[in-house]
Amino acid sequence: MAINTLKELYDLGEAPPLGYVPPRMHAQVIRQPRFGRPEGAFAREVVPTPAIGPDEALVYVMAAGVNYNNVWAALGSPIDVIGARTKVGEKEDFHIGGSDASGIVYAVGENVTNVRVGDEVVMHCGQWDVHDPDVLAGADPMFSPSFKIWGYETNWGSFAQFTKVQAHQCAPKPKHLTWEAAAAYMLVGATAYRMLHGWPPHNVREGDVVLVWGGAGGLGSMAIQLAKLAGARPIAVVSSPDKYEFCRRLGAVGCLNRKAFDHWGRLPHWEDADPMKTFSTGAREFGKAIWDILGERKSPRIVFEHPGQDTIPTSVFVCDSGGMVVICAGTTGYNADVDLRYLWMRQKRLQGSHFANDEQAYAFNDLVVDGKIDPCLGRVFRFDQTGECHQLMHENRHPDGNMAILVGAKREGMTTRE
Numbered sequence: 139m140a141i142n143t144l145k146e147l148y149d150l151g152e153a154p155p156l157g158y159v160p161p162r163m164h165a166q167v168i169r170q171p172r173f174g175r176p177e178g179a180f181a182r183e184v185v186p187t188p189a190i191g192p193d194e195a196l197v198y199v200m201a202a203g204v205n206y207n208n209v210w211a212a213l214g215s216p217i218d219v220i221g222a223r224t225k226v227g228e229k230e231d232f233h234i235g236g237s238d239a240s241g242i243v244y245a246v247g248e249n250v251t252n253v254r255v256g257d258e259v260v261m262h263c264g265q266w267d268v269h270d271p272d273v274l275a276g277a278d279p280m281f282s283p284s285f286k287i288w289g290y291e292t293n294w295g296s297f298a299q300f301t302k303v304q305a306h307q308c309a310p311k312p313k314h315l316t317w318e319a320a321a322a323y324m325l326v327g328a329t330a331y332r333m334l335h336g337w338p339p340h341n342v343r344e345g346d347v348v349l350v351w352g353g354a355g356g357l358g359s360m361a362i363q364l365a366k367l368a369g370a371r372p373i374a375v376v377s378s379p380d381k382y383e384f385c386r387r388l389g390a391v392g393c394l395n396r397k398a399f400d401h402w403g404r405l406p407h408w409e410d411a412d413p414m415k416t417f418s419t420g421a422r423e424f425g426k427a428i429w430d431i432l433g434e435r436k437s438p439r440i441v442f443e444h445p446g447q448d449t450i451p452t453s454v455f456v457c458d459s460g461g462m463v464v465i466c467a468g469t470t471g472y473n474a475d476v477d478l479r480y481l482w483m484r485q486k487r488l489q490g491s492h493f494a495n496d497e498q499a500y501a502f503n504d505l506v507v508d509g510k511i512d513p514c515l516g517r518v519f520r521f522d523q524t525g526e527c528h529q530l531m532h533e534n535r536h537p538d539g540n541m542a543i544l545v546g547a548k549r550e551g552m553t554t555r556e
């Protein structure tokens with residue numbers, strides 16, 4: 139193609155020639171003065187396309203996935219992600235979020251060998267110092283102090299025409315999926331995979347009862363499927379019977395409506411007899427509801443946690459002796475009250491977990507490639523609805539499963555570059 143036909147800026151859905159990177163791009167940008175309600179925090183701007191380093195790839199984004207982390211980024215709380223980066227010397231005073239994507243590789247750095255220009259890929263969101271001696275020696279990069287979530291803790295995420303990633307983040311796009319479905323699952327899926335397969339000896343196994351909070355949400359819909367694949371018996375907790383069918387289709391053996399109980403929140407002080415009795419009664423009834431589903435007095439060997447403050451006392455209470463409560467978030471708050479008597483006498487484990495390493499993300503992606511996991515795409519949005527879908531998520535009014543945004547893909551339903 140003659141050089142004078144190449145443009146500085148391309149419209150959304152108008153792909154530049156393969157391998158040509160225009161100097162400017164459209165992006166959904168968060169700036170500090172706009173921090174607040176997600177629907178007002180994102181705005182479409184034209185910004186310079188980022189340059190890549192030797193271990194990086196530049197990917198033309200076909201679709202982007204929506205996650206809770208950019209609700210937090212939009213709110214500017216609990217962390218001002220822009221302030222945190224400018225404080226350590228980064229020059230951009232804006233945030234381009236987006237920690238999930240499908241797209242086409244347009245450029246690679248000189249050290250990159252795992253992907254080439256033209257490859258159709260999905261990306262996981264784990265970044266770390268790839269030259270960290272501990273990582274090179276085989277340590278789990280999830281424990282590296284350099285670990286960051288791309289598109290939340292880093293800039294240049296997927297809510298833009300081009301995204302800058304470390305090449306190891308790329309994995310093959312499942313060919314049978316549309317761009318939007320392929321963009322929807324990796325962050326929640328790989329996180330759920332590490333939670334259920336990454337903490338031996340509590341790896342999920344055949345026959346295990348697994349209690350899954352938010353069973354119809356992003357993480358929960360992946361956890362139900364992973365537990366089912368392992369031959370376990372997942373039980374979903376949701377906020378309305380309307381969500382039961384969705385969870386059952388994914389493999390839940392039963393569902394609980396959390397609104398039928400009212401003992402949620404922080405654990406009362408153990409010396410306050412009446413409030414403690416109210417909690418214990420509620421938690422026991424919740425545990426009994428689990429047994430009723432199973433038809434036997436069997437408690438969850440694994441409790442899949444992320445609501446945090448409001449639910450963790452109950453999670454620890456209902457977890458089986460020798461079982462594990464594995465937690466990756468505190469959506470309702472960060473204070474974890476644990477009645478230590480149950481923790482030590484019944485020898486339970488409370489395990490933190492955060493995203494996933496390459497092996498775990500690739501292993502999860504293989505399950506999707508093989509058609510064993512449904513990405514559970516609930517709704518697709520236009521690029522200019524980036525704020526709107528994050529607002530729905532903030533208000534817990536989003537559809538069951540996961541959401542995606544069309545970026546480079548001209549329309550829904552495309553599975554490859556046309």
Ligand SMILES: NC(=O)c1ccc[n+]([C@@H]2O[C@H](COP(=O)([O-])OP(=O)(O)OC[C@H]3O[C@@H](n4cnc5c(N)ncnc54)[C@H](OP(=O)(O)O)[C@@H]3O)[C@@H](O)[C@H]2O)c1
Binds near residue numbers: 326396469
């Ligand atoms: N550390 C990590 O690597 C990591 C990775 C992914 C996500 N996360 C975090 O995990 C959390 C959930 O993410 P997600 O993508 O699954 O979000 P999501 O799709 O919004 O699902 C969360 C579910 O939690 C349930 N929920 C809401 N309020 C609740 C409450 N008070 N008590 C019990 N359940 C409640 C909701 O289901 P019902 O209303 O039906 O109960 C909702 O569907 C977010 O905070 C996110 O930032 C962390």
